[in-house]
Amino acid sequence: MDIQDFVQEPPDLGNQYEDDRVLRSYLARTLPPDVRAAIAPELRELGALSGGALYRGMLEDRLNEPVLTRWSAWGERIDAIELTPHWRRMEELSARHGLVAAAYERTHGAYSRLHQFAMVHLVHASSDVYTCPLAMTDGAAKTLHAHGNQALLARAVPHLTSRDPATFWTSGQWMTETSGGSDVGRSITIARPDPEAAGGWRLFGRKWFTSAATSQMALTLGRPEGNGPGGRGLALFYVECFDDQGRLRNIRIEKLKDKLGTRKLPTAELFLEGTPATLVAGTENGVRNITPMLNITRLWNAVSAVSFLRRGIALARDYARRRIAFGAVLAEQPLHQDTLAGLQAEYEGAFLLTFRVVELLGREEAGTLEEGEDLLLRVLTPVAKLVTGKQAVAGSTEALEAFGGAGYLEDTGIPVLVRDAQVLPVWEGTTNVLALDTLRALRAEGSFGAVVREVEAAAAAVSEPVLADLAQQAARTVRAAGAWLEGHLAAGDRGRPEIEAGARRFAMTLGRAVELALLARHAQWSLDEEQDGRARAAARRLALHGIDLLAAPKQVDREEARALAEDRPLAPATQPVG
Numbered sequence: 001m002d003i004q005d006f007v008q009e010p011p012d013l014g015n016q017y018e019d020d021r022v023l024r025s026y027l028a029r030t031l032p033p034d035v036r037a038a039i040a041p042e043l044r045e046l047g048a049l050s051g052g053a054l055y056r057g058m059l060e061d062r063l064n065e066p067v068l069t070r071w072s073a074w075g076e077r078i079d080a081i082e083l084t085p086h087w088r089r090m091e092e093l094s095a096r097h098g099l100v101a102a103a104y105e106r107t108h109g110a111y112s113r114l115h116q117f118a119m120v121h122l123v124h125a126s127s128d129v130y131t132c133p134l135a136m137t138d139g140a141a142k143t144l145h146a147h148g149n150q151a152l153l154a155r156a157v158p159h160l161t162s163r164d165p166a167t168f169w170t171s172g173q174w175m176t177e178t179s180g181g182s183d184v185g186r187s188i189t190i191a192r193p194d195p196e197a198a199g200g201w202r203l204f205g206r207k208w209f210t211s212a213a214t215s216q217m218a219l220t221l222g223r224p225e226g227n228g229p230g231g232r233g234l235a236l237f238y239v240e241c242f243d244d245q246g247r248l249r250n251i252r253i254e255k256l257k258d259k260l261g262t263r264k265l266p267t268a269e270l271f272l273e274g275t276p277a278t279l280v281a282g283t284e285n286g287v288r289n290i291t292p293m294l295n296i297t298r299l300w301n302a303v304s305a306v307s308f309l310r311r312g313i314a315l316a317r318d319y320a321r322r323r324i325a326f327g328a329v330l331a332e333q334p335l336h337q338d339t340l341a342g343l344q345a346e347y348e349g350a351f352l353l354t355f356r357v358v359e360l361l362g363r364e365e366a367g368t369l370e371e372g373e374d375l376l377l378r379v380l381t382p383v384a385k386l387v388t389g390k391q392a393v394a395g396s397t398e399a400l401e402a403f404g405g406a407g408y409l410e411d412t413g414i415p416v417l418v419r420d421a422q423v424l425p426v427w428e429g430t431t432n433v434l435a436l437d438t439l440r441a442l443r444a445e446g447s448f449g450a451v452v453r454e455v456e457a458a459a460a461a462v463s464e465p466v467l468a469d470l471a472q473q474a475a476r477t478v479r480a481a482g483a484w485l486e487g488h489l490a491a492g493d494r495g496r497p498e499i500e501a502g503a504r505r506f507a508m509t510l511g512r513a514v515e516l517a518l519l520a521r522h523a524q525w526s527l528d529e530e531q532d533g534r535a536r537a538a539a540r541r542l543a544l545h546g547i548d549l550l551a552a553p554k555q556v557d558r559e560e561a562r563a564l565a566e567d568r569p570l571a572p573a574t575q576p577v578g
Contacts, residue, residue, distance in 0.1 A: 010412065011319040013055055016122050017047025020310060021534065022351050023118065029525050030359065035108050039115045046097065046122045051314075054093075054126035059413045061086035061128065066266040068256045079253040081214050081266050090123075090130035095168040099123070099131075100138045104161045106366070113362030117303050117355070124304050125311035128264040129420055132427075133170040133212035135300030139293030140171035140219050143236075146292040147281040152238055156217055172218035172241070173293060174270070176209035182433045184221065184287050185231035189272060191222035199278030202250070203237060206271050211427075213253060213268035216241060219293060221286045222277065231287030237277040250275045261419030297428050298385040299361065302354040305392035308421045309347040312399030315414070316340060319403060330402075339402065343395055345541035349515030350388045356518055357384045376450040379441045380514070386434040387511030389425035396421040435503035438510070448482050451510060458517035464527060467520045467536060470543050474517035477548045481509045484550050501561065505549040512547040 017023065027036055064084040072078050098105065102116040124131045141160040144152050159169035179186045189205025203222045210218075218239045227233035243249050252271040259267060281289045317340060320331040330336045360377040363369045369377075396418045400407040407414040425431050442448050455478050459471035485506065488495035499506075519542060523535035563570035 008406070009322040011315045011322070013051035013314055013318065015044065015047040016051040016310075016314065017043045019051070019314065020047070020122075021532075022310075022348050023121065025526055025530060025532070025535070026351070026355060026522065027114070027118065029522065029529070030355075031111055031114065035111050035115075038108070039118070042097065043118055043122060046119055049093075050122050050126045054089075054123065057086050057089060058126050058128050061264075062411070062413065062416070065263050066256060068253060068266075068268075070253070077252075079248055079251070081253070081256070081268070083214060083266065084128070084264050086128050087130055087264055090127050091168070091170075092165045093123070094130065094134055095163055095165040098163050099134055100141065101161045101163050103138060103365075104141060104157075110362045110366035110368050113358050113365065114355070117299075117358045120300070120303050121307045121310070124307035125417075129262045129304075129423075130264075131300060131304055132262065132265050133172075133215055135297045135304075136173040136212060136215070136293070137170045138300065139173065139296035140217070142296045143219060143290060143292040144238075144280070147236075147289065149238075149280055152278065152280065156238070159216070169216040170212060170214075172210055172212050172215040172220075173290075173297070174207040174210045174218050174220035174239075175290070177206060178208045182430060185229070185234070187221050187223065187234055189220070189222040191224045191235060191237065191277065193224075194274075194276075197274075198240075198276040199238070201237065201277045201279065202274040203239070203272040203277045204274060206269070208269055209257065209267060210270050211262075211265055211267045213256075213266045213270065219280065219290060220277070221290065224283045227284065232284055234286030235283045236280040236286040236289040238280050239275055239277050260422055261416070262423050263419075294428060295381050298381055298434075299354075299357055301424055301428050302350075302357065302384040302388045305388035305421070305424050306347065306351045306354050308392045308417060308424075309343070309350055309388075309395045312396050312417055313340065313343050313347055315417075316343070316399045316402035336402070339398065341537075341541055342545065343398055345538040345545065346391050346395055348535065348538040349512070349519050349542045350391045352518040352522055353380070353384050353511060353515045354388055356514075357381055372446060372450040372453065375444055375447045376454055378444065379438060379447050379451055379510075382429070382434040382437040382441065383507055383511040383514070385428065386425075386431055386438070386507050387515070390431065390508070392421045392424050393418075431504060435507040436500070438507040439499065439503055442485070448485070451514070452478055452482065455514060455517040458521040461521045462524045464524055464536070467524050467527075467539060470539050471517050471520040473543060474513045474520065474547065477509060477513040478517075480548065481506055481513070481550055502550065509547065509549045512542075512549070516542055516547050 061084055066084065067082045069078060069080045097119060099116065099119055102119065103113055106112045108115050120131060137160050141157050144157055159167055160171060162168040175184055177187045177189065179188050189203055192202050192204065193200060194202045205222065207220065218241060220237050220239055221234045222237050223234050241248060241251060250273045252273055254269040254271055257267040257269065320336060320340065321329065323330045357377065357380050360369065360373055364374065364377060400414050400418050403414055406412050429437065455475045459475050462468045462471045485499065488499045516539065519535065519539040523539045526532045526535040560570065
C-alpha cells in the first residue's frame, strides 16, 4: 500500500447512554423500577444526540465564537452579542428537555434531581459548555425559592423553569470584580435607592468577569450606600438586563474576555451605569444570601467534570480500537490498557461522589433527608466540586495524550476538551477557596461525624473480602484525617496555620476516601445484582492511585514551605524534618 493512501480512522461516539455502564448501573441501583422505566427513553434519546448530531454539530461549529457589536450602522450604542449556531441549538434543546425545569417540576419526587443531572451528564460534553448558563439559571431559581420573594418568584421563576424556548430565560451571576475576585466581600459596586427606577434601586460599578452575558436576568451583589465593608455590607439584587425593545438597561459591555477555554461562552466585562435593580432579601448579608446559587452551580461544576471525564474515555477507548502502533492495535497493548484502566477508575469514583451529592440534594428538596444528611450535603458539595475538578483536568490531559500528536491538533476536536476542563477548578471557587469552605462547613457540630458515618455505612454494606478491605481503608483514612484536624484544633492559635496550609490535602483526602468507599459499596451491589466485576476492578485501581494525601508528607515544615513559596534563602536545618 502506498503510504499516501493511508488515512487514520477518527474516533467515533455511539449512544452515550447505552455505552456508559457506570451511569446505567448506578441508576439501576438507586432508582425505583417505575422511575427508571419512565426516564430511560429520554436518556437514550439524549445519549444518541450527544454521541451523534450534537457532537458532530459541535465539531462543525468549532471555529465560530461569540461576536460583540458595540455600535449600529447609524452610530447607536447597542452592545449586541451574536451567539454561535451550536449555542442557539443548545438553548432550544435545553428548554424542551427541561434541563432546568425537571428539577422544579418534581415529577419524580426525590429522584427528580437524579433525572435532571443524568440528562446534564449526557449532554454537557457535546454542549460547548452551554451548561454554564443553565447552572446559573438553576441556581437563580433555587435562590429565589429560598428567599421567598413572592414578586420575583412570580416574575422570574416561570421563565427560568420553562420548557418553551420562546419563554425560557437563562440567568447570569455577576459577582467577580477586580477588587475582590474570590474575596467577594471586597466588591465595590454601589447600590443607590431610586424610587423612579424599576425595582427601586440603581447599581453603579464594574463587573469584571460575567459569564453568559446574553442572559435575560442576573443575580448580583451591590453595596447600599452607607453600608459597612465585607460580605455583610453587600446586598443581593435581581436585575432584568433588557427592556421591552431588547436594549440593555443601563449596562455597557466593555469587552468579551479572551479565554483559554469555554470560548463559545460569552464572558464579558460589564459596566453598570445606573442599572435598575430589585432587592432579593434585605439590604445586608448579600454573600450569605447568594449561597443557594453557589451550592447549585458547584454541583453543576462537578457533574460537568464527570461528563468531561467520560467523554475523554469514550474517545480514547474508541480510538484505541482503530489505531495500530508497533504492530498491534492500541487496545490490545498492555501499557495502553493500563492507562485507560486508570482513567476509568478515576471516572467511576468521581461519578459516584458527585451523584451522591445529587441524591442528597434531591432528598433535601423533597423533605426526606435522614438525620445528619443535611450536614453531609453541606460538606460534600465543596468537596465534590474540588476533587472532581482536579480529576477532570488530569483525566482530559491523559485522554489527549492517548491520541499522540493527533490529540494536539485543533481540528481533531480533542484539545477543546482539555481547555474547557481547565475552568472547572477555577469557576465557583478555586481549589484553595473550596478547601477553606470545606473547613467552614465542618465547624457545624456533627458535620465530621456525618462524613464518618457515610464511609462506615458504605463499609458495612460490603462483604466481598477485597472490597471490604478497600472500604475499611477508606474509613481509616477519614478517621485519620479527622484526628489530624482535631490535633491541630487542640493547639489553638498555633494550629491554625497548619490547618490552613493543609486544607487542600485534607479536603482532597476526604473526597478521594469517600469516592473509594462509595465505589466499594456500588461494586458489591454490582457483583450481587449484575454479576459484574468491573466496578470491583475500578475500586482496586482507585485505591492504588492513593487516597490519603495527608499521609505524605506526614509533617510539613512551615519555614520550608514559606522559603519555597517566596524563593528566599533558607538556613540549613539542624535536624531532619519528619
